[in-house]
Amino acid sequence: MTAMRVDAKVVMLGKESVGKTSLVERYVHRRFLVGPYQNTIGAAFVAKALNVGEKVITLGIWDTAGSERYEAMSRIYYRGARAAIVCYDLTDSSSFGRARFWVKELQNCEEHCKIYLCGTKSDLIEADRSTRQVDYHDVQDFADEIGAQHFETSSKTGKNVDEVFQKVAEDFSSCALEFMQEEKGVDLGQKKDSYFDNCCHN
Amino acid sequence: MSQRSERRGIHVDQSELLCKKGCGYYGNAAWQGLCSKCWRDEYQKARQRQIQDDWALAEKLQREEEAAYVSSHSSSQTQPPQSHSQHSLATFSKFEEKKTNEKTRKVTTVKKFFSPSSRTAPKKVPPEKEREKEKEEKLPGRRESHGENLLRDLKGIFTQPWEMSSPTEALVSRLRESHEAKTPSPSITRQSSIETDRVSRDFVEFLKTLHKPGREIHKHSRAFIDSMGNKKQDLSAEELSECVQDFYQGMSDRLLNHFKGSSEKVDRVMDQVEKYIMTRLYKSVFCPETSDDEKKDLATQHRIRALHWVTIQMLCVPVEEEIPEVSDSVVKAITDIIEMDSKRVPRDKLACITSCSKHIFNAIRVTKNEPASADDFLPTLIYIVLKANPPRLQSNIQYITRFCNPSRLMTGEDGYYFTNLCCAVAFIEKLDAQSLNLSPEDFERYMSGQASPRRQDDPAGWPQSGSRVNPVLTQIQHNLSVLSSLEKRQQQVIEGAQSLEAELTEWQESVAREVQEILERYPLDIKPRASAIDAENVENDRLPPPLQPQVFAG
Numbered sequence: 001m002t003a004m005r006v007d008a009k010v011v012m013l014g015k016e017s018v019g020k021t022s023l024v025e026r027y028v029h030r031r032f033l034v035g036p037y038q039n040t041i042g043a044a045f046v047a048k049a050l051n052v053g054e055k056v057i058t059l060g061i062w063d064t065a066g067s068e069r070y071e072a073m074s075r076i077y078y079r080g081a082r083a084a085i086v087c088y089d090l091t092d093s094s095s096f097g098r099a100r101f102w103v104k105e106l107q108n109c110e111e112h113c114k115i116y117l118c119g120t121k122s123d124l125i126e127a128d129r130s131t132r133q134v135d136y137h138d139v140q141d142f143a144d145e146i147g148a149q150h151f152e153t154s155s156k157t158g159k160n161v162d163e164v165f166q167k168v169a170e171d172f173s174s175c176a177l178e179f180m181q182e183e184k185g186v187d188l189g190q191k192k193d194s195y196f197d198n199c200c201h202n
Numbered sequence: 203m204s205q206r207s208e209r210r211g212i213h214v215d216q217s218e219l220l221c222k223k224g225c226g227y228y229g230n231a232a233w234q235g236l237c238s239k240c241w242r243d244e245y246q247k248a249r250q251r252q253i254q255d256d257w258a259l260a261e262k263l264q265r266e267e268e269a270a271y272v273s274s275h276s277s278s279q280t281q282p283p284q285s286h287s288q289h290s291l292a293t294f295s296k297f298e299e300k301k302t303n304e305k306t307r308k309v310t311t312v313k314k315f316f317s318p319s320s321r322t323a324p325k326k327v328p329p330e331k332e333r334e335k336e337k338e339e340k341l342p343g344r345r346e347s348h349g350e351n352l353l354r355d356l357k358g359i360f361t362q363p364w365e366m367s368s369p370t371e372a373l374v375s376r377l378r379e380s381h382e383a384k385t386p387s388p389s390i391t392r393q394s395s396i397e398t399d400r401v402s403r404d405f406v407e408f409l410k411t412l413h414k415p416g417r418e419i420h421k422h423s424r425a426f427i428d429s430m431g432n433k434k435q436d437l438s439a440e441e442l443s444e445c446v447q448d449f450y451q452g453m454s455d456r457l458l459n460h461f462k463g464s465s466e467k468v469d470r471v472m473d474q475v476e477k478y479i480m481t482r483l484y485k486s487v488f489c490p491e492t493s494d495d496e497k498k499d500l501a502t503q504h505r506i507r508a509l510h511w512v513t514i515q516m517l518c519v520p521v522e523e524e525i526p527e528v529s530d531s532v533v534k535a536i537t538d539i540i541e542m543d544s545k546r547v548p549r550d551k552l553a554c555i556t557s558c559s560k561h562i563f564n565a566i567r568v569t570k571n572e573p574a575s576a577d578d579f580l581p582t583l584i585y586i587v588l589k590a591n592p593p594r595l596q597s598n599i600q601y602i603t604r605f606c607n608p609s610r611l612m613t614g615e616d617g618y619y620f621t622n623l624c625c626a627v628a629f630i631e632k633l634d635a636q637s638l639n640l641s642p643e644d645f646e647r648y649m650s651g652q653a654s655p656r657r658q659d660d661p662a663g664w665p666q667s668g669s670r671v672n673p674v675l676t677q678i679q680h681n682l683s684v685l686s687s688l689e690k691r692q693q694q695v696i697e698g699a700q701s702l703e704a705e706l707t708e709w710q711e712s713v714a715r716e717v718q719e720i721l722e723r724y725p726l727d728i729k730p731r732a733s734a735i736d737a738e739n740v741e742n743d744r745l746p747p748p749l750q751p752q753v754f755a756g
Contacts, residue, residue, distance in 0.1 A: 005465060005466065006614050006615075016577055017577075021573075021575035021576070044563070044575060044579050044618070045618040060615070060617075062621075063575055063579075064576050065577050065579070069636070072628070072629075073624075073625040073628045073629055076621055076624050077621060077625065079621075
């Protein structure tokens with residue numbers, strides 16, 4: 001995996017136990033964690049290739065620690081990210097509050113990073129409607145306000161999971177032309193403007 | 203010189219002999235009719251201008267030549283498959299060298315057509331000669347090329363400035379400059395350790411598989427190292443980093459656009475370039491004096507040492523070290539993160555971090571029986587860093603940030619683990635009572651060393667005490683008890699020896715006393731012998747009586 005060329009960095013943000021890892025597991029390995037399994041050593045970093053039209057795009061999916069004690073460091077994680085999937089638990093209103101926090105952080109620090117709001121555990125509300133704590137329309141309004149995409153997913157049933165990542169890849173692909181040069185030049189905050197000019201004309 | 207003797211034969215007007223600048227001194231034909239002083243002024247000015255112009259011209263010509271070469275050869279120039287040539291390189295190296303040797307000779311002969319005085323020097327000359335020089339460094343046993351360089355230098359010095367307009371002259375001046383550039387940086391070029399030599403050799407071997415681009419790459423890399431050697435004194439770490447990053451960027455652009463390499467191939471080449479360059483520059487750019495890296499290193503080291511009391515439980519690390527496989531992974535992870543400091547190439551350092559992370563994942567997987575997420579991984583990494591206290595951690599992080607190929611650092615898997623390491627260090631720096639779920643008072647007391655969590659808590663609430671302690675700790679405790687019993691026994695032995703000694707002295711004294719007593723009681727009394735000898739002579743009676751004197755009348 002080390003040798004794999006990664007086109008775009010995608011960070012998973014969200015409170016602890018909202019199901020970031022499960023979402024990635026479901027998407028990459030097409031399975032939902034029910035019992036112990038030992039096939040992979042870790043789901044913290046995954047590189048996944050997708051087809052978008054005729055192109056193949058490799059997403060590098062970065063799992064992040066959601067605990068509040070690491071909040072101060074989250075900036076280091078999403079630096080240079082092309083997309084952020086901000087997860088919240090549909091059955092836990094506090095997790096949506098935290099999601100708002102990350103959205104604000106991203107808007108302040110990473111303007112090139114596209115935001116995808118992703119409600120998780122939708123299978124639970126389908127089973128029992130009263131468990132829903134985050135209103136769909138509230139989130140939709142918030143998403144419109146910040147210009148983000150909005151999905152409600154279930155890692156257990158696989159609902160909407162592929163769609164999230166497919167959308168991420170498509171959006172990346174469509175703005176790749178603009179970002180291509182910049183992508184190369186992203187260099188931990190150093191200026192590389194001179195190179196943007198001469199490499200795209202060739 | 204010959205010009206002057208020619209002129210001598212011809213009659214000339216007096217005015218023609220004077221300096222053309224009209225300073226009143228005599229001019230000289232060899233100096234374009236100027237006197238020595240004016241000539242020198244003129245020469246200096248012209249030379250400066252010429253060098254600048256020719257430099258620009260040579261650069262332009264070289265670019266044109268390369269562009270032409272690439273466009274004409276891009277289809278025919280297929281590079282050999284490297285995956286297998288990597289292995290066969292060792293066996294083919296001699297053959298390769300021979301081939302390169304032949305090529306060099308060819309280049310030399312071609313070059314001989316274009317002597318420095320030839321004004322119609324073709325566009326090919328400058329890059330070819332540069333390459334020639336590169337090869338001279340690569341190939342031992344080509345001494346004549348060194349001689350040629352010298353000759354060229356000499357020619358450059360003695361050629362008249364008005365004849366210097368050919369690109370060759372620009373080349374000569376360039377050569378001379380690059381030669382000068384090398385001399386003041388012996389630390390870079392001369393002080394090559396075995397490792398740098400090996401890396402350089404590997405690099406050249408690798409580039410041989412690339413043919414022409416390989417030579418180009420080598421040339422650029424060398425030139426870059428030389429220029430860095432010159433600059434390093436007066437540049438800050440950030441500027442150095444910018445230079446290196448510019449170089450990477452320029453080089454990969456070149457490879458992509460001029461040589462039409464696929465992105466994987468370019469990546470592979472860039473890895474080699476990075477390895478070569480950073481091995482050479484390591485000494486001068488790692489933890490440079492202009493930065494405060496060293497201070498930060500010490501601060502972090504001190505900080506980690508002060509946090510020695512932080513336990514697995516405080517960090518919520520999902521790792522149980524009493525499982526042998528887990529403790530094994532933990533030890534390996536610690537070893538890897540410490541080993542990072544010994545590597546020179548940023549990529550190798552990253553590989554150490556990645557390997558460390560893999561071991562951590564393994565430890566978590568074995569403990570939790572499920573794949574680790576970032577929520578498990580980061581605390582464990584923090585714990586590992588605290589336990590390992592890796593040497594020069596900040597310097598290493600800075601070095602990687604500054605000099606690693608950015609594409610690798612930003613997106614790939616290595617980049618992910620590196621980012622986590624940065625987070626871990628940031629966490630350790632900012633760590634406070636809240637982040638360990640401790641009260642501020644406890645935190646203060648632990649930090650100041652007044653109390654240790656181990657003694658504070660009762661053994662029952664402390665899973666790390668008793669039999670569940672890490673095997674090394676039990677071993678230490680066992681050793682300690684053995685040592686203390688040994689000490690006790692030694693003490694006894696010493697006491698025994700002392701009492702024995704006391705007894706012995708006493709015995710000796712008592713014996714002496716007794717002897718003394720006896721001596722006193724029975725003093726040695728030697729009675730004088732009877733002085734008359736005969737008195738005791740018992741056999742006197744048996745002796746015949748002494749003879750009486752008798753008178754004989756006769």
